[in-house]
Amino acid sequence: MSIIKSAFRVLRFGSAKNQLFSLESKTCRAFSVCNKLRQDASDANASKINFYVDENKEKGYAILKLNKGPVNSLNLEFLTELNIQLEKFEESKEIKGVILTSSIPNIFSAGLDIMEMYQIKQDRGSQFWTALQETWIKLYGSNKIYIAAINGHSPAGGCLLSISCDYRIMSKGPYKIGLNETLLGIKAPFWFRDTMINTIGYRETEKALQLGKLYSSEEALAVNLVDELADSKDLITKAEEQMSKWCAIPTVARELTKSSMRRDTLSKLIAQREADTQSFIEFTQRDSIQKSLRMYLESLKKPKKSSA
Numbered sequence: 619m620s621i622i623k624s625a626f627r628v629l630r631f632g633s634a635k636n637q638l639f640s641l642e643s644k645t646c647r648a649f650s651v652c653n654k655l656r657q658d659a660s661d662a663n664a665s666k667i668n669f670y671v672d673e674n675k676e677k678g679y680a681i682l683k684l685n686k687g688p689v690n691s692l693n694l695e696f697l698t699e700l701n702i703q704l705e706k707f708e709e710s711k712e713i714k715g716v717i718l719t720s721s722i723p724n725i726f727s728a729g730l731d732i733m734e735m736y737q738i739k740q741d742r743g744s745q746f747w748t749a750l751q752e753t754w755i756k757l758y759g760s761n762k763i764y765i766a767a768i769n770g771h772s773p774a775g776g777c778l779l780s781i782s783c784d785y786r787i788m789s790k791g792p793y794k795i796g797l798n799e800t801l802l803g804i805k806a807p808f809w810f811r812d813t814m815i816n817t818i819g820y821r822e823t824e825k826a827l828q829l830g831k832l833y834s835s836e837e838a839l840a841v842n843l844v845d846e847l848a849d850s851k852d853l854i855t856k857a858e859e860q861m862s863k864w865c866a867i868p869t870v871a872r873e874l875t876k877s878s879m880r881r882d883t884l885s886k887l888i889a890q891r892e893a894d895t896q897s898f899i900e901f902t903q904r905d906s907i908q909k910s911l912r913m914y915l916e917s918l919k920k921p922k923k924s925s926a
């Protein structure tokens with residue numbers, strides 16, 4: 619059961635009941651829009667493996683490895699598949715927690731697929747944004763324990779995935795993590811910002827978001843953007859050690875505590891999902907934004923300087 623649902627339970631007889639039920643029904647409507655997409659995604663991607671799941675029911679946790687080459691960029695189909703998997707975890711009685719990592723060396727996730735924002739039709743843009751909102755609500759609002767084992771670069775939407783988890787361990791190395799949206803000429807959505815504030819605090823977020831700062835792993839540790847660093851070869855072992863520690867905490871007390879910390883941030887988006895999607899469409903259709911995205915895409919495609 620998700621944090622949102624348990625929040626409804628806890629507040630069942632309270633004065634917030636009507637408001638929360640209205641939030642829930644809005645959420646359910648938005649989720650149902652995705653139902654057809656889910657079916658399409660599972661049909662279309664039956665032959666592709668965009669992530670691996672390794673479930674250890676005895677120990678009570680799973681490892682989810684993102685595997686969408688070359689850089690685990692998040693497009694509509696990938697997000698839809700991920701949402702189905704997150705839902706399975708949430709419903710599982712055996713799985714208490716999930717280690718989120720990537721099977722692609724040096725890359726955790728390059729964030730949102732920029733092609734989902736560049737010259738995109740309104741319908742697709744709206745489905746894409748709804749799927750992304752759903753991913754965040756499921757991850758940030760999960761009752762399960764999520765530990766991010768960040769094995770490489772984790773910019774923008776990759777950083778959002780990481781900070782939506784409960785604990786972060788990052789590989790030592792020349793990797794970057796942060797919300798760099800301003801460098802693409804876009805403003806980080808309010809729920810990206812709020813998740814960042816909840817992680818590193820207001821002042822650090824204010825600087826980081828304006829500058830589009832990408833932190834090195836050492837800098838990320840210094841501002842609590844990540845909780846721990848590990849040598850790449852020890853990353854998963856360290857994540858498993860941490861998972862055992864979290865799994866040993868009394869479940870209901872931990873879930874209620876997590877829910878009480880995250881409820882307000884989640885409710886803010888849930889109350890205005892449709893308006894948020896409209897803002898995304900309106901914003902990304904501006905000529906100035908399309909120009910920025912085109913320039914950014916060109917810079918990504920430029921041949922890289924040889925390190926030799």
Ligand SMILES: CC/C=C\C/C=C\C/C=C\C=C\CC(=O)SCCNC(=O)CCNC(=O)[C@H](O)C(C)(C)COP(=O)(O)OP(=O)(O)OC[C@H]1O[C@@H](n2cnc3c(N)ncnc32)[C@H](O)[C@@H]1OP(=O)(O)O
Binds near residue numbers: 688730805808895897
């Ligand atoms: C309600 C809201 C209202 C207003 C707000 C409106 C809009 C806000 C919306 C947006 C929020 C956006 C958040 C995001 O996540 S945007 C994405 C940001 N991501 C990045 O900036 C990362 C870009 N990528 C990189 O920096 C690097 O690729 C790398 C460090 C991750 C990996 O470097 P490598 O050298 O290993 O690999 P590359 O050669 O650079 O890349 C390989 C290949 O992949 C393509 N690619 C990389 N990143 C992306 C991406 N994010 N999307 C699509 N494609 C990507 C890259 O172009 C290469 O392609 P080719 O092989 O050259 O074809």
